[in-house]
Amino acid sequence: MSRHFTEEHDNHIRDVMVPFELKSNVSRTTNALEHLAKYVYEAFINQPTRNFVIVITMCGTSLQLWQFDRSGAIGSELIDVKANKENLKKFGDLMFWFLTCNKTLLGFDPTVVEEEGHPVAINTCNQRFLIQPSPIFRAPGIWGRGTTCWKAYLSGDESDSFIIKDSWQVENRRNEGEMLREVTEKDVHYVARYYAHEDVLVHGTVVDIESHVRRGAEYKGGKKIGFDVKPEDPQVKNECTNRFHRRLILKDVGVPIYEVHSPARLLEAFEDCIKWHQELLKAGYLHRDISINNLMVNDNSKDPYRKSFLIDLDMAIPYPSLGVQSGLARTGTKVFMSSRLLLKLVSHSHVDDLESFFWVMLWICIQYPVKERQETELPSWNQQSMQSLGAMKEGYLHTPWLLTQKFTNHFQSLRPCVEEFGQIMYKEIDRTDDSVGRDDPARLYNKILSLFQRVQKGLR
Template identity: 35%
Template sequence: MVVIFFFRIAVLVLDTRYVVINDPSPDHLALHTALTTRLHNTSRFANSSEYRKDVDRVLRDELGVMYVGLPRFHETFFGRVADLTTASEAVFKKCMEGGEPLFSNGWSGWPKDANQDDVLSWFAELSEKLATLAEDYKSIPTHRRRPLAQPNKPIQGSTAERKLDAGKDSRCHWSQILVPGELKSNPAADTAAKAWLDLGTYAREVLAAQDIRRFVLGFTICGSFMRIWEFDRLGGLASERFDINEDGLRFVSTVLGFLWMNEEELGFDPTFTAANGQRFIEIERNGSKERLIIDEVMQRARCVAGRATTCWKAHREGQPQIPLVIKDSWQYPERGEEGALLREVTSKGVINIARHYYHETVQIYGTDDDVRNVRGGLDVTSATNYRPERSAPPSSTMASVSRKGRSSSVAAGKKRSSSQAGAPLPHSKRSCSTSQASGNLSNRVHRRVILRDYGTPIYKASSRTSLLAALDGCIEGHESLRKAGILHRDISINNLLINEDVNNPSWPSLLIDLDLAIKEQREGVSGAKGRLARGHSWQSGRF
């Protein structure tokens, strides 16, 4: 296995806006079980000692079907890069000129046996030559990025060691990786069980370490066959494969595209801005614009496909004494919005529940940010490995959850809610759910909720007395929420918070996370009032 990455050189990383996620606290490790029989996503490995074989097994389930051979893939992601087509044609023409051309019935210096180390050296040298040849056609310097691989050394920043059998002497962190690539000498390794899954593993690490990364582009080269990949919150997609020694122009365009793509084209969230050593977002609230300064990353789910919840501690510019929490997640569009429910709860005066400050569907240049837009309208039904039976919706007899409660059946063809995917009752918090285990054609929408209460998990209480007092406050919050007609349904040690900071104006203790909450129906099918409907609302608790 040979792995190649395009990355930023270290001196420039200091000027970027990306925050490296620190590993969780040791005392948190003991509170989670690494693997259970109900484990469906890799986010559950975040606070455990990871084992490669276990991560691979669960990641395979998380990613589901990885669709390959999609036409228009290159145009969709590389067509956005300014001047790329013209420059690639000119550079490739130069590659075929001279007494010793770089390309003549194949690339000069290509290792005939596709030996790993030889291919790596060839790739690195050719990438540098292509970048140099392209300097006349692009004002943006390409020396900021270069290929990297590390022989038998783990990339920094992963909970599990990722030993990469490749490359030249260099050290970097996953937060610096822009484009992961997987090289294998055998063309037959171009399969889901080999090169594809390996690349998915690296995409997971990149997404986990870069808190505003929305998607990751990458590539595989098996023998001389290359594919371009895109990993997002629904899984992985790939282009048609092509032989780099036969389609030299496409290879040039791919390498230059990776070198020239701007941050948004590489998958970073453009709603985050960096200036004067700070990161911030801007929102329009109550008719005026507000700038929210990012203080730190609180949580980043370690997964590819799923809700991928990320939380930041923040404050309004000029008001550092009032903490805010920004929560981003990728939700199924048919799910009710947590932000709207929180706004209702706050307006009703519910106590000891995180209070609403703002919510929105994230907009990218005036368009809802969702996976379908990220994919540029690519249709998985055009994939070479697409099978209609993989995309059939679940049986209509399966229940569907809505904000109004659960019903025993749904109309034929309606997809199950994400809160029920893979299980009749929720076993765990689905920060990353099994998005394509059944192969259903789906979408996820990028939603943002901002809260004006902040605390720490209840198990971090300074004393038993404080712990009991906080637990009592959380129970009061749950009761207050029930009186407002809403059932939380996701009580866990991470959703019960304590506030022991005398300078923090938040509740002394509070419940958070209404992702799975529903409105109770007080009148059942039989017409009997004062009890839950026959849809059987349930309460989930995890300790």
């Protein structure tokens, strides 16, 4: 079901309101759901104001409703629409409801104002922000935080730009906005500055998965279904995690670090971001999600502390921490996670985040600029198991030249630097948690920063 039909039938997934899958018989119900999950994945990417998606499967004469959201999916029982008049009437009423209900009931965020089908403004924190119609970032996937970032400015005042970040954060985890406000108040350098944050409200009610999106539906006693794809971590339970829709507004606007114009600027940006990571650690927080989209640059800024900065405290925790979040949980973006975390050998420390900086730098030097990119194994890393990728990375830290030989021409001058960076991190991976805990973190930071500063001098 789509909101726009034309004579040319040029419908796009961004126009689909209710994905609908037809199969010949009821035995293909799971297959139909697998197909619909792919449509939902694309719908979430192409409809950035979508909070959940309702889908229909019709297998033979058996109808089933499913709702996909940031905590997974829940479905109804199968209804045979030809079994009796009551079921047939339910089917007719359902189709009428889908064709006449408003977009909020179909999963769209009512706090985002649209004109001609395009988002133009967000009403939040008692203010109205005008936004660019296309988000600058939209995380792929169904289950998870579903992070979306918009470039914005206050209505009637275009002098200052802001970033509005929407995400679905796990219940009982400290609010990212609270952490960033505390860090900003401490005047930590190289950090995107806090402006405001809130739990998103609709009609005065906090938006979460269990009570708002799923409307208190009782589903936990229902039957679970599975696909042929096994989870990467068998210890992860197949259960709902309640999430809250939260909105954070940042003062600083930048572009991802891979858009830098020169090798020297890349090193300078990494130096600044690692300094910020160290300052954040001193302020009592460990980031835990160093990735290519969380390192930003702004060459237009006149403030030296705003030219390069780190964002996203979603996964940050107090550090050092003895709480449950500091156990052997594997946290971060998989392809940039440290070898030790992937192998589940240690609890997350500053050493693992610094190794993630290495993998981000390596990734950029191999993958950018796109026109110089060679065919490599990097894109397949996300399909590797955690154990396999961890073992592979451990080997590459010992012999980084196997990867640096794939650098694009643009970043060839950084090969010796990145290889030395890898050697520095390799010497750290066999150390125990106790030795890391007793160590002064400044030792490792200084080694890496000194390397970057020395190489930058030779590039100027």
